[in-house]
Every structure is written in structure tokens, then in C-alpha cells.
Amino acid sequence: MPRRTDDGGRTVLGRVPTRTRRPTTSAVALGLMALGVGAFVVLLPSVSDACQPATTPVSAHAEAALDPGSRVLIVGDSYTTGRGSSDGNHGWAQMISENESWRSTIDGIPGSGYVNRAATDSVQNTYLPRxxxxxxxxxxxxxVQGSQNDWTVSTRELRKVVTATLRQAEEQWPDALVVAIGPSAPAPLATATTNISDAVGAGARAAGVPYVDAVDAQWFTEFNSRSYVAADGEHLDDAGYRYLARRIxxxxxxxxETTAECQPS
Incomplete structure (x- = not known):
């Protein structure tokens, strides 16, 4: 299936077909008066009257949640800890928190995931208990970031665990905005995590949680990954984490963002 380019896709509006010009309202009215027939003039609403910006529950919630000074919890894997950066502990989570002026609690464990127990093989390392x-x-x-480590289970099982984990977060903090961020590895790992990303996305949708899909949007391609990959070939360097923080x-x-709500004509 074709995927979007690194900068995302744009919607191209088609050209409006040319139509035969209709008589104006005044001309029609004069014609009817000449025939001795009374007529009512029907005023149609303008586009500005029919289509009004609509604030969705998610957009209104996000406005407050993203404000400077917001309290933020970030749970993730080695990308959240910043492995691969020059000091080994300054990745996208630290960068985005500084850039957005958030008060963040950052909980990252390398090798962990929704089901992966990391190096110590402890279930407490998975996202739900954390x-x-x-x-x-x-x-x-x-x-909630990651899941590229969750290659040891079926996509069906992963989807179930993702749904349960995100629902727990929503139930635990009903006033918070919960967002899932999928795998975001540089190429060639980006391609290898497609099925994992799809499973996390399906689990997020089942939980009613917004999903940030870096794989589908092709944030990391074979071309640009050369500028962002760390020496180990699996993580990001400083430039890569800065780029990831900006994209997230x-x-x-x-x-x-609000959307336009149009009334049917």
C-alpha cells in the first residue's frame, strides 16, 4: 500500500466544473410578474452561515493539556530514556518537555513495551503496571510511547494488551488526555515494525485514544535515516531525537485543530 511521504500528504481540491449560468433572482421575479404570477424569493444561507468551525471534544481537551506548565506523564522504552543520544539520557521526551515547558514525569525502560518485559524479564517493566x-x-x-520491542507476540494479542493498557490510563486519569505514540525507529527497522504499528493503532482506536503513527506517515525513510540514526543502528542520535520531538x-x-461543520443543503 502506498504510504505518505516524509512531510505528510496534502489534500488536493478538484476543479469545480463549469455550469450553465442561471438567471438572477431579480430576472426571474420580473418574468413571473410579467405573467401575473406572484413569487416568493427564497434566500439560501451563505457558506459562512452553513459551515461553522466546530470544536471537538478532543480538540478542546488538547488545548488545555498541551499548555505550558501542564503536568505530563511519559511512559516508554529506550527512546524515552534517550539511548543513542550523546549523553545516553536525553531523547525526544526530555526535549519535547523542555520545548513545550511541561512539568514531566518521564518513565522509560530500555527494551520494554506493552508486553515485552525488558532485560530483567519482569512483568513490572511492561506499560500497564508502570x-x-x-x-x-x-x-x-x-x-504512551513505543512497542517496537513487542515482536514476541501475535498482533492480535498485542492489540488486546494495548487496548487494556490505554483504557487503564483513561480510567485512572479521567481528566487527562491520553495519547499513544507508536514505533518510531529509523530505517530499515521502520519497515520491520509496520505490523506492530498497525496493532498498536487498532488497540488505541478500540480504547478511543488518539494514535500518532510515525510508520504510516513515514517520518523515517531510507534516505533521511542516515542523518538521524545512532552508531548502533537501532536508536536515534541527538539530531534524530530533536527531529522526533518536533514531529510528535x-x-x-x-x-x-477545529473542523468545519456544514449543514446539508
């Missing part, structure tokens, strides 16, 4: 361990927090925004921030702020 989310539960932060129950005392009162976040405005919860970002842009996706989050997209949630604040």
Missing part, C-alpha cells in the same frame, strides 16, 4: 504505579499523579497529558509535538498540536 501506569498503575503512577496512580498518585494528576497529569493533564499522558503519552506537531502531531499533538494537530489535535487542537
Amino acid at each position: 501506569i498503575e504505579s503512577h496512580a498518585s499523579l494528576d497529569p493533564d497529558l499522558v503519552l 509535538a506537531a502531531s499533538l498540536h494537530d489535535l487542537t
